[in-house]
Amino acid sequence: MTATRPENVPDLPTQYAPAEVEAPLYESWVERGYFTADADSPKPRFAMVLPPPNVTGSLHIGHALGHTLMDVIVRRKRMQGFETLWLPGMDHAGISTQTLVERHLAETEGKSRHDYTRDEFVAKVWEWKEEYGGQILGQMRRLGDSVDWTRERFTMDAGLSVAVRTIFKKLYDDDLIYRAERIINWCPRCLTALSDIEVDHSEDDGELISIRYGDGDESIVVATTRAETMLGDTAVAVHPDDERYRHLIGKPVKLPLTNRRIPIVADEQVDPTFGTGAVKVTPAHDPNDFEIGQRHHLPNVVMMDERGNITVPGPFEGLDRFEARSAVVAALREERRIVAEKRPYRHSVGHCSRCETVVEPRLSLQWFVRVASLAKAAGDAVRDGRTTIEPASLAPRYFEWVDNMHDWCISRQLWWGHQIPVWYSPSGDDVVSLGPGEEPPPGWTQDPDVLDTWFSSALFPFSTLGWPDETADLKRFYPNDVLLTGYDILFFWVVRMMMFGLYAMDDVPFHTVVLTGLIRDQFGRKMSKSKGNTVDPLDWMDAYGTDAVRYTMARGANPGTDVPVGEEWVAGSRNFCNKVWNATRFALLNGATVSGTLPRELVGPDAWIMSRLQTVITEVDELYERYEFAKAADLLYHFAWDEVCDWYVELAKISLAGPRADVTRRVLGEVFDALLRLLHPIVPFVTEALWTALTGGESVMVAPWPTVDPDRRDEAAEAAVSAVQAVVTEVRRFRSDQGVKPSDSVPARLAGPAGWETEVRSLARLKEPGDGFAATASFTTGGGVTVELDLSVDSVARRARLAKELAAARKEYEVNAAKLANEAFVDKAPAAVVEKHRARLAAAESDIARIEAALAALPS
RNA sequence: GGGCGCUUAGCUCAGCGGGAGAGCACUCGCCUUACAAGCGAGGGGUCACUGGUUCGAUCCCAGUAGCGCCCACCA
Numbered sequence: 001m002t003a004t005r006p007e008n009v010p011d012l013p014t015q016y017a018p019a020e021v022e023a024p025l026y027e028s029w030v031e032r033g034y035f036t037a038d039a040d041s042p043k044p045r046f047a048m049v050l051p052p053p054n055v056t057g058s059l060h061i062g063h064a065l066g067h068t069l070m071d072v073i074v075r076r077k078r079m080q081g082f083e084t085l086w087l088p089g090m091d092h093a094g095i096s097t098q099t100l101v102e103r104h105l106a107e108t109e110g111k112s113r114h115d116y117t118r119d120e121f122v123a124k125v126w127e128w129k130e131e132y133g134g135q136i137l138g139q140m141r142r143l144g145d146s147v148d149w150t151r152e153r154f155t156m157d158a159g160l161s162v163a164v165r166t167i168f169k170k171l172y173d174d175d176l177i178y179r180a181e182r183i184i185n186w187c188p189r190c191l192t193a194l195s196d197i198e199v200d201h202s203e204d205d206g207e208l209i210s211i212r213y214g215d216g217d218e219s220i221v222v223a224t225t226r227a228e229t230m231l232g233d234t235a236v237a238v239h240p241d242d243e244r245y246r247h248l249i250g251k252p253v254k255l256p257l258t259n260r261r262i263p264i265v266a267d268e269q270v271d272p273t274f275g276t277g278a279v280k281v282t283p284a285h286d287p288n289d290f291e292i293g294q295r296h297h298l299p300n301v302v303m304m305d306e307r308g309n310i311t312v313p314g315p316f317e318g319l320d321r322f323e324a325r326s327a328v329v330a331a332l333r334e335e336r337r338i339v340a341e342k343r344p345y346r347h348s349v350g351h352c353s354r355c356e357t358v359v360e361p362r363l364s365l366q367w368f369v370r371v372a373s374l375a376k377a378a379g380d381a382v383r384d385g386r387t388t389i390e391p392a393s394l395a396p397r398y399f400e401w402v403d404n405m406h407d408w409c410i411s412r413q414l415w416w417g418h419q420i421p422v423w424y425s426p427s428g429d430d431v432v433s434l435g436p437g438e439e440p441p442p443g444w445t446q447d448p449d450v451l452d453t454w455f456s457s458a459l460f461p462f463s464t465l466g467w468p469d470e471t472a473d474l475k476r477f478y479p480n481d482v483l484l485t486g487y488d489i490l491f492f493w494v495v496r497m498m499m500f501g502l503y504a505m506d507d508v509p510f511h512t513v514v515l516t517g518l519i520r521d522q523f524g525r526k527m528s529k530s531k532g533n534t535v536d537p538l539d540w541m542d543a544y545g546t547d548a549v550r551y552t553m554a555r556g557a558n559p560g561t562d563v564p565v566g567e568e569w570v571a572g573s574r575n576f577c578n579k580v581w582n583a584t585r586f587a588l589l590n591g592a593t594v595s596g597t598l599p600r601e602l603v604g605p606d607a608w609i610m611s612r613l614q615t616v617i618t619e620v621d622e623l624y625e626r627y628e629f630a631k632a633a634d635l636l637y638h639f640a641w642d643e644v645c646d647w648y649v650e651l652a653k654i655s656l657a658g659p660r661a662d663v664t665r666r667v668l669g670e671v672f673d674a675l676l677r678l679l680h681p682i683v684p685f686v687t688e689a690l691w692t693a694l695t696g697g698e699s700v701m702v703a704p705w706p707t708v709d710p711d712r713r714d715e716a717a718e719a720a721v722s723a724v725q726a727v728v729t730e731v732r733r734f735r736s737d738q739g740v741k742p743s744d745s746v747p748a749r750l751a752g753p754a755g756w757e758t759e760v761r762s763l764a765r766l767k768e769p770g771d772g773f774a775a776t777a778s779f780t781t782g783g784g785v786t787v788e789l790d791l792s793v794d795s796v797a798r799r800a801r802l803a804k805e806l807a808a809a810r811k812e813y814e815v816n817a818a819k820l821a822n823e824a825f826v827d828k829a830p831a832a833v834v835e836k837h838r839a840r841l842a843a844a845e846s847d848i849a850r851i852e853a854a855l856a857a858l859p860s
Numbered sequence: 861g862g863g864c865g866c867u868u869a870g871c872u873c874a875g876c877g878g879g880a881g882a883g884c885a886c887u888c889g890c891c892u893u894a895c896a897a898g899c900g901a902g903g904g905g906u907c908a909c910u911g912g913u914u915c916g917a918u919c920c921c922a923g924u925a926g927c928g929c930c931c932a933c934c935a
Contacts, residue, residue, distance in 0.1 A: 014895065183933095201932090208935085224935060237935095271934065279935050288933050347934085361933090393864075400863060400931060487930090522884095524872065544897095555883080556873085561865095562929095564872055568884060575897045586894035631874080634882070649894075729901085735889095736901040742890050765892080812879080819878090824915035833878055833916095840879070 012588065012693065016581035018545025018574075022685040026141050034078075034701050035146045037085035039472040046082035047477040048074055049461050049510060050147060051485045051493065052155065054093035055129055056100050059139035061519045061527065062486060064537035065563055067145050068553040068682075069516060069629055070484050075146055075681040076624060079705035085477050087464050088147035090134055092156040094453040095190055095354050098416040101128045118415050118448075125416050139538065144546055144684045146701070151473075153464045155456040156418070162436040163463035164456050165421045167504055172422070172433035176370045176503075177410075179422075179431075183287040184409050186362035187352040188308035188321075192413040193366050195452060196406055197491050198353045205344035209329060210276065212337045213262075214253035220245065220264060221339050223275035225347055226285075227332070228324040230255065231312045232303035233262055235281040237292050240266035242277050256337050257314075257328065265296045284363040300363055308360055321360070367411040367420060367449070371499070375405040378498035387498065387508045390627050391559040394487055394515050401491050408496075410452045417450030458496035461509035468504075480510040487515040487560060514627050515560050522566025540570050547683035548574035554682045555637070557629040576637060577686045580679065583645045584672050584690040590656055592668035594695045599663055600711075605651035605759075606660070606667040607717035612643055613674055614713050617706050620678055636679055644671060647725065654762050669694065674706045723753045723783050724760060730781045731764035737797045747773050747790040753783070780850055782843075795858050802858075806851045813844035 029035065037045075048070060053063060070086065078084045101124060102113050113121050140147065153160060171177040185194040210223045213236060220236055233255055238245040245264070252261040262281075269292060270279050283293025284300040293300060303312045308321040315331070316324050332338050350359040379402040381387050382395065389395045411420060422433050423440035424447070434440060456463070461483075465474040479501070485494065494513055501509030520526055521533040528534065540549050551573035556563035602610055616639045623632040648671065655664040672694055680687040680700045691700035740746060748766035750757060761767065766789070775788035816837045819825050826834055 012894095015897070016895095222935080226935085269933090274934065281935095286933080286935080288935075291933085348932090396864060397930060404931080491931090520872095522872065558874075561873090566872080566884085569872085571897075572884065575895095578897050579895065582895035582898085584894085589894070634874080638882085645895085646899090653893095732900060733902085739889075742900060743892055815879085819916080822915060825878095826915080828915045829878075836878080 012585045016578045016686060021689045022546055025685055025688050026144060029701060035148050036150050037083055037148050039476040041083040043081055043083040045476055046077040047085040047480040049480050049483045050086060050088050052089040052091040052460060053136045054096060055090045055133040056093055056097050058135045059537060061535055061537045064549060065519055065553045066484060066516060067143055068550045069557055071145050072554060072681040073482060076705060086147045087151045089153040089464055091457055094412060094414050094417040098414050101125045104128060121415050160456060160463045161418060163459050163467055164418045165436045166468045168421050169433045169435040178370060179367050181363060181365045183290045183361050184364050184366050185359045187357055188360050189355050189357040190352060191306055193409050193411060195409050199350040199359050200353045201348045201350050203346050204349040206347055208342040208345040210340040211332055212339050218251060220248060220253060220278050221276045222278050222280040224280055227328045228321055229282040229285045230280060232282045232284050232301040233280045234283055234298040234301055235262050236264045236278055237267045237270050237281050238278050239270045239272040242272045256335060257331055267292050286361055302363060366409050369408040369410055371405045371408055374499035374503055375402045377502045378402050378495055381498060381502060381508050388512050390512060390514045394560050397490060401495055410455050411449040412452055414450050418456055420447040420449050420451060422447040454492055454496055457493055458500040461497055461501055462505055478505060479507050482512045482514060483510040484514040486518060516557060517560060517562035520562045520564045522564055524564050544570045544574040547577050547686045551683055554629045555633040559627055577683060579641055579645060581686060583649060584694060586649055587668045587672045588694060591665045592672060593665055594669040594673050596666055598666050598670055605648055606664055607714045608721040609648040609671055610712045611714040611718055613671060614708050617708050633682055640675055650763055651759055654759055676700055677703055677706050724756045726783050727753060727760055727781050727785050728763045731787060737801050738794055749788040750785060752785040779854055799858055802851050802855050809844050809847040809851060813848060816841040
């Protein structure tokens with residue numbers, strides 16, 4: 001701060017205060033329209049899909065990761081001159097929202113959904129949405145998301161509803177949607193069907209009960225984990241080649257606890273090696289049994305209602321499925337029909353992904369998407385490279401899913417959602433699907449069910465752009481360029497967008513799928529409420545600033561891998577922001593400027609840092625193109641801190657006091673201008689505050705992305721500074737070993753590195769030898785620079801250091817000597833490698849000589 | 861049962877054929893006039909184990925032992 005303070009320089013505090021800086025910036029960006037895409041712009045375009053958060057949601061740490069990375073991508077593209085569109089939206093989230101509003105109504109009005117008509121209830125949900133929904137949108141602003149708010153959409157809004165009806169009718173007319181009675185996953189608590197992927201499987205403790213059906217020679221033992229479903233058995237199946245049971249095939253057997261007799265059938269599906277090799281068949285309550293039932297024309301006996309209560313008349317009627325299980329087992333035990341019981345028996349059990357209730361396979365009339373052709377197309381698009389998955393290692397997961405996909409159950413027994421656009425004639429015999437604006441004949445009634453939430457989410461990449469209308473946006477921004485999302489919703493969403501995008505638009509919805517990992521805690525553990533290790537990103541933003549949170553996210557994001565985060569890391573990121581703040585503050589206080597010509601020829605540190613900058617720009621670009629966020633963040637961190645702050649700023653302090661001060665002021669301006677622009681996508685707020693202060697420009701957001709100037713590369717300058725760094729570090733090590741205080745300036749004589757003596761003296765705190773200088777200590781650096789100092793030496797410390805260096809040098813010598821003594825190595829290794837080891841051997845040799853001489857010269 | 865991946869410094873992770881790296885943590889010394897949210901210096905690793913390929917392996921191959929994730933209709 002010794003330099004004269006330039007006029008009109010903003011007065012920056014010595015500590016970065018995020019709360020004061022961030023708040024006004026975001027709204028000013030929005031007001032100035034920086035986020036708004038222009039469909040008519042002549043610029044190349046870049047479009048990205050935002051995974052629409054649930055209307056019920058609030059920003060969690062996973063969003064913080066995804067949104068940060070997406071914002072990094074889109075901010076860089078914008079600076080690179082692309083017309084960027086990042087379209088925000090929300091998902092109506094059928095089951096979650098309905099459940100939440102039901103709970104809300106119970107609490108506030110003491111009423112249940114059934115106290116209202118369907119229309120009234122849906123109106124209540126909309127009221128709730130207006131009042132409480134969309135919290136996350138404000139939080140996205142806080143995080144800095146540069147989304148185009150003028151195009152915000154909601155999956156239940158009018159336009160998207162038109163898209164849903166349009167594609168439904170198209171699929172229906174193409175025979176790709178059908179209604180059928182199938183075994184589906186049913187949640188007895190949510191009272192709705194679920195798709196396969198809305199069921200989570202876990203290994204639970206159950207029981208395996210072996211039951212004797214029939215008596216005497218014609219009896220047969222079956223094993224089951226669900227004893228209660230025997231009330232719905234309509235057969236026993238065995239493998240056709242199983243000698244043990246061949247004589248029983250086709251014969252009836254009496255079903256215990258009932259008056260029914262059921263046939264013993266032969267079916268290939270039975271595994272003769274499992275249990276007794278005989279299996280009870282309950283076609284209405286098990287998907288496998290249903291298939292067996294179809295093949296053998298067995299009746300479907302439904303023995304349970306939609307809540308999981310037994311409906312078979314008799315002693316078990318009215319019991320729920322779990323009560324019935326023990327009651328049935330007890331009754332069978334009474335009749336001495338239990339042959340074996342294994343408890344606990346661990347087996348896979350499906351749970352509702354929403355409420356964890358054990359899912360009940362249930363025979364039910366539902367709507368399905370026939371996925372075979374759609375999934376094939378989705379797979380082919382990735383196979384032939386029209387869409388690429390980053391990282392490629394996650395592509396097998398995608399293929400595994402699209403190649404083995406079951407038909408998708410899309411009907412849900414809910415009120416909140418897109419009602420299925422199908423109408424039935426009064427007799428129920430005729431069915432019609434109607435597109436938008438089409439009216440059903442009088443007296444026809446609409447199917448009461450709604451569509452799976454993911455049905456409308458799957459349309460997001462084009463429904464939000466106006467489809468089915470041929471809008472300017474749709475022509476301009478479809479297909480999108482990038483979709484970034486967590487690998488956990490690859491199946492839920494990515495695959496379905498691929499299917500519907502290819503079907504409706506005849507083109508992929510996006511060219512690149514970038515998959516991120518999941519957030520974990522600082523010990524790499526999954527975050528969960530039960531572990532108590534969850535974090536709220538907003539708390540961290542309050543404590544350390546948004547940029548610190550964003551930087552932490554970017555720094556952890558290696559492609560496709562999980563991202564551990566911890567509070568100390570956020571603090572470290574905050575420190576980095578503060579470092580950049582103060583370094584820029586230094587530049588400002590010393591008159592850094594971006595105006596005026598930068599001389600073609602630079603010398604000294606100015607030439608060096610400009611050369612390094614070119615390399616950094618090149619490397620950062622390469623990393624971003626490969627979605628290597630962690631490495632880009634790390635590279636910029638080290639360039640900013642280690643090179644710009646620790647060396648260039650210190651060297652600039654020297655030139656600012658000399659004749660080249662004006663050039664250095666200009667280079668300082670150039671370097672910080674570029675550095676702030678390079679950092680902006682990751683840490684938009686602090687860079688905006690600093691960049692506008694430094695340059696007086698409008699906004700770093702719309703400043704061009706730095707490009708490489710090859711003429712600024714200067715290998716000689718880089719080599720010179722490397723040599724200076726080596727000498728300075730050696731002198732500092734010597735001082736530290738010798739216990740010299742940092743503030744003590746030691747008289748010293750040195751020659752070299754040529755032309756850099758002033759810099760070395762300054763950085764190593766060595767002063768010119770005055771009258772009466774006595775060289776009481778000296779050493780020669782690895783680079784051959786001899787430094788003589790007026791200093792009394794602690795021989796013990798010095799000897800310890802030299803001994804350590806000598807050991808290292810000797811080891812280096814031996815390793816290289818051994819290699820070079822190996823004829824096979826010299827023969828077969830590339831010449832350059834051999835040469836390198838020769839050079840290392842020579843260096844080690846001279847180091848040994850130098851260190852031994854220094855040791856010998858030490859007083860004993 | 862299928863598929864994918866991991867094991868590198870105390871912790872979390874990069875590196876992936878020719879000299880073991882980062883952040884945090886740790887030790888010592890410093891309020892050196894941008895920054896103590898800082899500065900300087902330092903310590904710390906038979907790169908899970910066993911074989912193989914190679915002139916050369918943390919890196920490639922095989923096996924072993926742990927750990928993790930995803931998918932699947934095993935009663």
